[in-house]
Amino acid sequence: MGKIVAVTGNEACAEALKQINPDVCAAYPITPATDLMQRFAGFVSDGKIDTEMVLVESEHSAMSACIGAAAAGGRVATATSSQGLALMWEMLYIAAGTRLPIIMPLVNRALSAPLNIHGDHSDGMGARDTGWIQIYSENAQEAYDNTIQAFRIAEHLDIRLPAMVCLDGFIVSHSIERVEYIDDADVKNFVGKFKAVNPLLDLDNPKSYGPLILTDMYHEYKRAQHEVMTKVPGIALEVAAEFEKMTGRKYGLFETYRLEDAEIAIVVMSSAAGTTKDIIDQYRDKGVKAGLLKPRMFRPFPYVEIADALKHLKAIAVLDRADSFGGYGPLFSEITGSVMSMDTKPPMINKIFGLGGRDYLPNQAEQVLDELVKIAETGKVETIKEYLGVRE
């Protein structure tokens, strides 16, 4: 089944999009997502797929064109990074509020200033409240698999929401890894035929998109939008189960690693989880009961399920690859939200790491685990939020 290849994260995502062959793709280049869309545009130019490729003049236009094409009744995809996502900002809310299932690989990159092209989660975290589904990937395989699954989740008739599939800029987008591709026919069959809902191109039934809705009904529309998000985890798990049947690769709302009998744990997303797992193995060999929880779905956030997975711990460290200046890291805030429902709340610390592509090194994971061991013994936290791997 399928074939095993050595590809970058960008290449894998472009391959997934090629296999799905969306009706329309409007995109604008931005590092590190450029390479993804360049490869995809290459497939279109070479006649391998018949996607209508719209080369626009900005990301604001890219998302606007995607919204128009999705409202017209098409299956739509794009990709971006960092400033590109920031420029899409107002259109992201419109895509979600209008319930258009646009799929967008987001190759995570730091935001200016200072100008930096490398990987961190500032861009994705800034889009936290846009109403998009957000799925984070650890490696190229997950980015490929998540892209395929995202179509099924977003386009589900009970959902119809746009989805971002996040992968770490350069670390995953530009590193060559072993990836298992699924056969074209299996991907097509898995994703299925696109079902348009209220398409503008259904000329026999004219309709309007984007009305003005003021104090009388806006509140109710937002209530409905909240409700649909609550249905996403259930659908995502159904899709994941079907995906596992096809590929043997298992996905949940989050992944746990040696967590069941752990006393201390690190919560971290995306590529840093890989390094952390290695160090956890080393600490396990030394007799330290360490574990990991890696959120996959950040929006909607599975608060209750994560609380259940973390409730037995004596100390937790949440590692954020983005900062909320004047606040705790965005992932830490979500984990504290989860912990709120626990009877006994484990002590927690928040580390900000890897901003602007700063390497997350094994010794950083060791430093965090050492601190957790001490906190688990004493129950005392000295500093809640600190920068990790920062020059002092």
Place this chain on the structure above:
Amino acid sequence: MSKKYWETLPQGSVVLEAGNSAKFKTGSWRSMRPKWIEENCIQCMFCWMYCPDMSVKVNAEGKREDFNFDYCKGCGICALECPGKKGNKAIVMEEEGK
């Protein structure tokens, strides 16, 4: 169980009924009212063309009739554009309620 109000809303606030703006009568917004003076009207249709609210009624013969005051907001574009006959306007604006 009956659905809650917000559960009955069309997905993504799409307006599924075409042309339903006819139900939204904007005539009450008016503070100035256009008055049509038929003897000065040369039927040039400028008012019909310029009216942003399609409030100039036109009959089967293609001739303009009086305004549709259900929708006219009294913006005055028609009066401004009206060439009239020999310098006499066929549309003048008057204060509403006078």
